[in-house]
Amino acid sequence: MLTTAKILSGLMGLCVGDALGVPVEFTSRAERIESPVTSMLGYGAWNVPPGTWSDDSSLTFCLAECLCSGFSLDAIANSFRRWYNEGYWTPHGDVFDIGNTTLVAIANLQQGTPPLKAxxxxxxxxxxxxxxxxxxxxxxxxxxxxxxxxxxxxxVSCITHAHARSQIACGIYISIAVSLLEGAEPQTAYIKGLANIHKIYSASDYTSQMPHFTRVFSGEIAKLTVEEIRSSGYVIDTLEASLWCLLNSSSYSEAVLKAVNLGGDTDTTAAVTGGLAGIYYGVENIPQEWIEQIARKQDIIDLAARFEAAVYKL
Structure with a gap:
C-alpha cells in the first residue's frame, strides 16, 4: 500500500540529501576527505542558510505537484517555467542554481517549443x-x-534532457526505485531493477547506448573502489555514484553523507542517493534534526499527502 509516509520518505530523502550537499557544491574530494560533512551546514558555495535545497528538489516538487493532477507534459513543462520565472517551489523565493541544459530547455519552452522537443x-x-x-x-x-x-x-526526462542516455539513466533509476518501494533490500532491488529494465532496453532503439551503462548492468557497481567512482555532473557518473553510495551503506545518513563527501556535484549526487535511501530506510530513519532544518518542511509534508490522495484516485 502506497502511504503518505512512503511518498514523503522519497521526497524528503531527496531534499535532505540535496540540502546537505548545497553548501559544499563544487568542492573537491580532497577537500571533503580533509573536512568531511557530518551535519546540515549553511552558507558556503551559495551563501544560503542551513536546510536550503537547490533546483534538484525544486524541480522534483514541481513534478510531484503536477502528478497530483494526473500526467500532463504541458503542465510539468509549465511548472518548470514557473520555477524559473516566478521562484515557484523554491526554498526562499528565488532561483540560485540551474544547469545549462535545463536553462536552454526552459528558454525553448518559453518560445513555444513543445515539451517533447524542448x-x-x-x-x-x-x-x-x-x-x-x-x-x-x-x-x-x-x-x-x-x-x-x-x-x-x-x-519527463525529454522536457530538459532528451538524449537517449539521459532517458535510460532515468529509466534504470525508476526501475530500481520501484523494487525498493515494493520492499526489496538495496542489493536485491538493484539486481531486480536491472533485470526488469533490461527487457526494455535490449529490444529497443536504445541498444546503442548500452555500452555506457556497462558498469551499472554488471550488477557489481558496489564492488568498485571509491577511486573508481566519479561524482561529476555527468548523468552516468551520478547514477553510478548514487547506486554505489546506497549499496555500500547501512543507514540513510551514511548513504547521503557518503555521497556528499565524494565532492564535485555534491547536492545532486546526494539528492539522487537520498531519494533511493529515503524510500528504503523510511522518513522515520532520516535524522530528525536534519528534517527540522529543511526549508518549507511543512509544504513538503503537505505535498506528499496530496500526492498520496491523488494516486488513489487514478
Whole structure:
C-alpha cells in the first residue's frame, strides 16, 4: 500500500540529501576527505542558510505537484517555467542554481517549443538534470504497467534532457526505485531493477547506448573502489555514484553523507542517493534534526499527502 509516509520518505530523502550537499557544491574530494560533512551546514558555495535545497528538489516538487493532477507534459513543462520565472517551489523565493541544459530547455519552452522537443539531444546534453528530479514517477508504478511507466519517465526526462542516455539513466533509476518501494533490500532491488529494465532496453532503439551503462548492468557497481567512482555532473557518473553510495551503506545518513563527501556535484549526487535511501530506510530513519532544518518542511509534508490522495484516485 502506497502511504503518505512512503511518498514523503522519497521526497524528503531527496531534499535532505540535496540540502546537505548545497553548501559544499563544487568542492573537491580532497577537500571533503580533509573536512568531511557530518551535519546540515549553511552558507558556503551559495551563501544560503542551513536546510536550503537547490533546483534538484525544486524541480522534483514541481513534478510531484503536477502528478497530483494526473500526467500532463504541458503542465510539468509549465511548472518548470514557473520555477524559473516566478521562484515557484523554491526554498526562499528565488532561483540560485540551474544547469545549462535545463536553462536552454526552459528558454525553448518559453518560445513555444513543445515539451517533447524542448530538451537537448546532443552528446553534451547528458548532465544529471533530469535524473535529479525524476523520482516522483516511481509513485505511479501501481497506476501504469511497467513499460508505460518507463515510457512516461522517458518523456519527463525529454522536457530538459532528451538524449537517449539521459532517458535510460532515468529509466534504470525508476526501475530500481520501484523494487525498493515494493520492499526489496538495496542489493536485491538493484539486481531486480536491472533485470526488469533490461527487457526494455535490449529490444529497443536504445541498444546503442548500452555500452555506457556497462558498469551499472554488471550488477557489481558496489564492488568498485571509491577511486573508481566519479561524482561529476555527468548523468552516468551520478547514477553510478548514487547506486554505489546506497549499496555500500547501512543507514540513510551514511548513504547521503557518503555521497556528499565524494565532492564535485555534491547536492545532486546526494539528492539522487537520498531519494533511493529515503524510500528504503523510511522518513522515520532520516535524522530528525536534519528534517527540522529543511526549508518549507511543512509544504513538503503537505505535498506528499496530496500526492498520496491523488494516486488513489487514478
Amino acid at each position: 530538451g537537448g539531444t546532443s552528446e553534451m546534453s547528458n548532465g544529471n538534470g533530469s535524473l535529479m528530479r525524476i523520482l516522483p514517477m516511481v509513485y505511479y508504478h501501481k497506476s501504469l504497467n511497467f513499460s508505460e511507466l518507463i515510457e512516461q519517465t522517458h518523456q
